[in-house]
Structure formats: structure tokens, C-alpha cells
Amino acid sequence: xxxxxxxxxxxxxxxxxxxxxxxxxxxxxxxxxxxxxxxxxxxxxxxxxxxxxxxxxxxxxxxxxxxxxxxxxxxxxxxxxxxxxxxxxxxxxxxxxxxxxxxxxxxxxxxxxxxxxxxxxxxxxxxxxxxxxxxxxxxxxxxxxxxxxxxxxxxxxxxxxxxxxxxxxxxxxxxxxxxxxxxxxxxxxxxxxxxxxxxxxxxxxxxxxxxxxxxxxxxxxxxxxxxxxxxxxxxxxxxxxxxxxxxxxxxxxxxxxxxxxxxxxxxx
Amino acid sequence: xxxxxxxxxxxxxxxxxxxxxxxxxxxxxxxxxxxxxxxxxxxxxxxxxxxxxxxxxxxxxxxxxxxxxxxxxxxxxxxxxxxxxxxxxxxxxxxx
Numbered sequence: 001x002x003x004x005x006x007x008x009x010x011x012x013x014x015x016x017x018x019x020x021x022x023x024x025x026x027x028x029x030x031x032x033x034x035x036x037x038x039x040x041x042x043x044x045x046x047x048x049x050x051x052x053x054x055x056x057x058x059x060x061x062x063x064x065x066x067x068x069x070x071x072x073x074x075x076x077x078x079x080x081x082x083x084x085x086x087x088x089x090x091x092x093x094x095x096x097x098x099x100x101x102x103x104x105x106x107x108x109x110x111x112x113x114x115x116x117x118x119x120x121x122x123x124x125x126x127x128x129x130x131x132x133x134x135x136x137x138x139x140x141x142x143x144x145x146x147x148x149x150x151x152x153x154x155x156x157x158x159x160x161x162x163x164x165x166x167x168x169x170x171x172x173x174x175x176x177x178x179x180x181x182x183x184x185x186x187x188x189x190x191x192x193x194x195x196x197x198x199x200x201x202x203x204x205x206x207x208x209x210x211x212x213x214x215x216x217x218x219x220x221x222x223x224x225x226x227x228x229x230x231x232x233x234x235x236x237x238x239x240x241x242x243x244x245x246x247x248x249x250x251x252x253x254x255x256x257x258x259x260x261x262x263x264x265x266x267x268x
Numbered sequence: 269x270x271x272x273x274x275x276x277x278x279x280x281x282x283x284x285x286x287x288x289x290x291x292x293x294x295x296x297x298x299x300x301x302x303x304x305x306x307x308x309x310x311x312x313x314x315x316x317x318x319x320x321x322x323x324x325x326x327x328x329x330x331x332x333x334x335x336x337x338x339x340x341x342x343x344x345x346x347x348x349x350x351x352x353x354x355x356x357x358x359x360x361x362x363x364x
Binding site: 148 | 300328334
């Protein structure tokens with residue numbers, strides 16, 4: 001039995017996608033402000049003698065578009081935040097896997113990115129390292145799965161359905177202190193990856209949206225044309241989105257890996 | 269038939285709506301990301317976001333086109349303006 005320590009995901013690509021989502025959310029929010037402004041101007045410029053159907057048509061259409069844009073901006077921003085969290089969680093998992101690889105390499109147990117069992121039954125150091133690496137990599141994989149589920153929950157919230165489930169959640173490690181071990185505690189251990197563009201994976205901050213001019217203060221409009229019905233949430237026939245109670249923050253779960261395993265590898 | 273907008277206001281409204289639509293089209297495309305076991309779901313949701321934003325961009329551009337369509341009538345006789353306004357009403361009523 002051997003242990004694979006490579007991470008399948010491309011953390012940098014996830015970070016880039018999260019950043020692009022955040023940028024798109026900001027652009028959609030800008031469009032929402034513009035359309036709300038147009039709707040407000042339509043309200044301001046209505047002639048007093050106008051009987052209203054045309055003005056209502058324009059005003060109502062712009063209001064609906066502005067509201068839809070605002071909802072879309074919020075939904076995309078939430079998705080951007082979730083993907084940024086996912087990228088951070090995967091990065092933490094990858095860091096732990098990398099350090100496990102370093103320990104295995106020092107013990108002569110690494111072939112490529114695969115840790116192989118000791119070949120010398122009398123080498124106690126190899127045996128200890130093997131046992132520790134197996135445990136740490138197992139914990140890291142559990143937290144990778146937690147991060148995956150948290151991201152899929154966010155995907156489901158965007159789409160209104162939970163599209164993919166990955167099976168039962170692994171048990172939460174009992175000890176959440178002191179993980180991951182400090183950098184440099186392990187000889188030959190790898191440090192954090194440098195970010196060439198200075199981004200940390202977080203989506204760009206978006207200022208809070210002020211009330212749309214002329215929309216929130218506008219007098220009630222007649223019900224013409226009739227507004228589209230607000231879809232029920234969650235939609236009927238859609239399986240409920242089940243958020244794993246202990247997956248509030250994927251990064252927190254990665255950080256919640258136990259100190260016992262760290263000590264096994266001499267990291268803390 | 270009365271006047272809905274001052275002409276310059278209508279022109280500016282159309283320009284703002286068109287700008288918003290083109291901005292959305294410009295921001296529509298998203299990079300794909302290999303997220304490991306969730307790559308398929310990630311690609312699906314990013315495609316859904318692109319689709320949704322594209323729809324909103326088209327709606328903004330359609331609004332701009334409707335307002336522009338009124339302008340020639342807006343500057344003419346009242347009866348001609350009425351025809352333009354009716355088009356605007358029909359266009360607005362036909363959209364979800």
C-alpha cells in the first residue's frame with residue numbers, strides 16, 4: 001500500500017476564478033446602480049399630465065432589471081467568497097501534503113509524489129515516519145473532502161439545488177489546536193507558496209450598495225405590467241440544500257487538524 | 269399623448285443602459301478552474317453564472333434599444349409619438 005500526496009485541484013486556478021467572480025459581481029453591481037438611476041430619472045421626468053402607462057412600463061421594466069441585477073451581484077459575490085474560501089482550504093491541504101512529502105523524502109520513502117512503505121523492517125525511523133505520514137495524509141484528505149462539500153453547498157445555493165453530494169462527512173478531529181505546525185519546524189519542510197500577483201485568493205472588496213436613487217423612494221406603481229412572480233425558495237421539487245453543520249469554514253477545518261499528528265512528524 | 273422624457277434625458281438613459289449592457293457582456297466570461305473532485309460542478313456553476321449575466325446584459329441592451337426607438341417619435345408630432353410609446357409599452361410588457 002502506498003500513499004499519494006499530490007493534490008488534484010489547481011489551487012491557483014481556483015483563486016483566479018474566485019477573483020474573476022468577485023470582479024464580475026462588482027461589475028453587475030455597477031450595472032444595477034446605473035439601471036436604478038435610469039429608473040429614478042424616468043420617475044423624475046414624468047410629465048404631470050401623463051396617464052402613466054408608458055412611464056410605468058419604462059419605470060417598472062428598469063426597476064425589475066435593476067432588482068435582478070442586484071440579486072445577481074449578491075449571488076455572484078457569495079459564490080466568489082465561497083470559491084476563495086475553497087481555494088484557501090485547498091492551499092492549506094496542499095501545504096500539509098507537501099510537508100508530509102518532505103518528511104517521507106528525508107526518510108527515503110518518497111517516489112515521485114507517492115509515499116511507499118518501508119522496505120527495511122529493522123529501520124524504526126522509517127516505520128515511524130511511514131505511520132505518521134499515513135495518518136497526516138489521511139487527515140488532510142478528510143479536510144479536502146470537507147472543503148469540497150462546502151464548495152458544493154455554495155454551488156447548490158447559487159443554482160437553487162444541491163447538485164452533487166460526496167457522501168458522508170468524515171468525523172471531526174477532536175483536537176483543533178496548533179494546526180498546521182509552524183513553518184520551519186520540520187527539516188526540509190516547504191514554506192507557503194509565494195503569490196506572484198500578490199493576491200491572497202480573496203475576492204475584491206465591494207462597497208455596500210447605497211439605496212438606489214429614485215427606486216426606494218418612488219411612489220407605488222400600478223400593477224402594470226404585472227411583475228413576474230417571485231420564485232419560491234428553495235424551488236419546489238428541488239432537494240433541500242443540506243449544509244453540513246461543522247463546515248462553516250473549510251479553512252477552519254483544515255486548521256482543525258490535530259496536533260497529535262503534527263507531533264508524530266516532529267512538527268510541533 | 270404626453271411626453272415621457274425630455275429628449276436629452278431619454279438619450280442619456282439609453283446610453284446608460286447600453287453602457288451597462290456592454291459592461292456586463294465584457295465581464296461575462298469567467299476562467300475555468302480545476303478544483304479536483306468538484307471540477308465538474310465548478311465548471312457547471314461558472315457556466316450558469318456566465319449565462320445569467322449574459323441574459324441580464326441582453327435585457328439592458330434591449331431596454332436601451334426600446335428607449336432609442338421612442339426618440340424619433342418623441343421629437344415628432346404627438347400622434348407619431350403615441351405610436352412610439354405604444355411600441356415601448358408592448359416591448360416592456362412582452363419581457364419577463
